[in-house]
Amino acid sequence: MNGNVKEFIKNYIILPGYAFFRKLPIKKDLIIFESNMGRNYSGNPKHIYEEMIRIGLDTELECIWVLEDTNTEIPGNAKKIKRSRLSYYYNMARAKIWVFDTRDPPSIQKRDQGYYIQTWHGTPLKKLGMDMDDVFMAGNMDIIDYKRNLYNDTQKWDFLLSQNEFSTEIFKRAFAFADEGSKFQEIWTYGYPRNDVLSNNNNEKDIKKLKEDLGIPKDKKVLLYAPTWRDNEFHRQSIYKFATALDFDLLKEKLADNYAIIVKYHYLVVENIDWSDYEGFIYTFEADQDISNLYLVSDMLITDYSSVMFDYCILDRPMFFFMYDLESYRDELRGFYFDVLEEIPGPISKKTEELIEDIKNHDFEIYQSKYRAFKDKYVKYDDGKASNRVIDKILELKDTDKNVARKELDKNLSNEN
Structure with a gap:
């Protein structure tokens, strides 16, 4: 028509x-x-x-x-x-x-x-x-x-x-x-x-079943990579590109033995990326896959400026912040409502090598004070x-x-x- x-x-x-x-x-x-x-x-x-x-x-x-x-x-x-x-x-x-x-x-x-x-x-x-x-x-x-x-x-x-x-x-x-x-x-x-599901289904039985249903390996640590979209990187109106500076080849080389990665696009991002070279290491799902399920089956989160950080902290699991374009995003593109350097409860990296080191050597305990303050401020009603x-x-x-x-x-x- x-x-x-x-x-x-x-x-x-x-x-x-x-x-x-x-x-x-x-x-x-x-x-x-x-x-x-x-x-x-x-x-x-x-x-x-x-x-x-x-x-x-x-x-x-x-x-x-x-x-x-x-x-x-x-x-x-x-x-x-x-x-x-x-x-x-x-x-x-x-x-x-x-x-x-x-x-x-x-x-x-x-x-x-x-x-x-x-x-x-x-x-x-x-x-x-x-x-x-x-x-x-x-x-x-x-x-x-x-x-x-x-x-x-x-x-x-x-x-x-x-x-x-x-x-x-x-x-x-x-x-x-x-x-x-x-x-x-x-x-x-x-x-x-x-x-609600993050409070009600955060148990070994439900997570085991979810991993089976989604085909996620049980013998590896699971990283969830869920970045936001960039306003100035788009295909057309309301359809945005998958913008990232992550080196997935390097991630595979350094992490594949012990880790698997779930890549979750923002709902405004539409891409047809061929991930076949990363089979067994990178897992992707259809846009309608409930991200809450991906939170539950993952052990750690990698994000940037996405609001997923506020939801994921309910689970009390480590979070890593890959902010390769921090200055331009903060100062030129959008601007922030709070100082991420002061508040976010996890390490910030700008290069893939730095992120890999953060993941391999992470010490969750050193962020506990920030994590508690973050949860009290942002998710106390998520009960x-x-x-x-x-x-x-x-x-x-x-x-x-x-x-x-x-x-x-x-x-x-x-x-x-």
């Missing part, structure tokens, strides 16, 4: 249909889930939904997942719909609650009676949103357009999930969310549902029960009349003043 036909269908069938669907009654038991713009079944929405399955709510509520590939396997009783189809607009218009972890299309407008729960996807080290000074990405968008589009999106959100108080304060400013003038927006500092806290709120919201709730809030605020 060519672009002109698609544009015609969108403008003369889908969008008018969406306007009509928005006049239909809201279905209070209908919940829409989406992760990574529909690219896969993952993240906080996945783990909220799977906890709903565990306690039987998927049979009591109508759950729908938005996916690019509707052949994606999903447990429970959820229906699957494809983004941008007429059925997508119909269900988005009628759902009482949306549970997303990334931004939604500009053409989608939330109903006044609906609730939008934005679960987000990480504690920020890198500056984001309104705190950014410039944008380096595909397309012609400048920083003013970027911030305008972001603001229009964040004002749809009713609730924003946060992992910790540090993130909560940043989100207020970076997303212009739940500030003094936003009395109907709220941040839930609950921890992340996707991390294995974050999904339940969110679900309790969902059950409360589905039976709440938003207009009545707003009037009650206005009344309470007036009484306070």
Whole structure:
């Protein structure tokens, strides 16, 4: 189907249909889930939904997942719909609650009676949103357009999930969310549902089964390499390159006897790399592989500026930071919210040789003080029960009349003043 036909269908069938669907009654038991713009079944929405399955709510509520590939396997009783189809607009218009972890299309407008729960996807080290000074990405968008589009999106959100108080304060400013003038927006500092499994399944039996299922060797130490993306290294809009300065040949030469490496791309990175020369040493998985499983089967983490550091520290395992472009990333590309040299609980390296030495000679004990402080600041709410806290709120919201709730809030605020 060519672009002109698609544009015609969108403008003369889908969008008018969406306007009509928005006049239909809201279905209070209908919940829409989406992760990574529909690219896969993952993240906080996945783990909220799977906890709903565990306690039987998927049979009591109508759950729908938005996916690019509707052949994606999903447990429970959820229906699957494809983004941008007429059925997508119909269900988005009628759902009482949306549970997303990334931004939604500009053409989608939330109903006044609906609730939008934005679960987000990480504690920020890198500056984001309104705190950014410039944008380096595909397309012609400048920083003013970027911030305008972001603001229009964040004002749809009713609730924003946060992992910790540090993130909560940043989100207020970076997303212009739940500030003094936003009395109907709220941040839930609950921890992340996707991390419940790191508390609940961190045991020998579950890890052994995961290794068997994933084909990970049991007789070697397993390193997980999970770097972030670089804003200025992309193929096209929202599709980024796998940017690294690691020498994988040298890693294989020096570590292959005792170690195996899992390489996990950031969800915005799309690459088709031939790893066949590293068979038995480097392991990769499809984009929809839950990174929580990879955390659990690994013994150590190698990362850079990715928020995986905040999740992985829940496991109390060593972390190594390969920051070959530290100065340019910090000073020119993004900027940081805290001093990584002071806070991160592990050694920093800029060359592969240095990283290898750090791995071979690591002394976890010397970082224990930093590690404890890091955990206390960033993951104290990741206690294995974050999904339940969110679900309790969902059950409360589905039976709440938003207009009545707003009037009650206005009344309470007036009484306070």
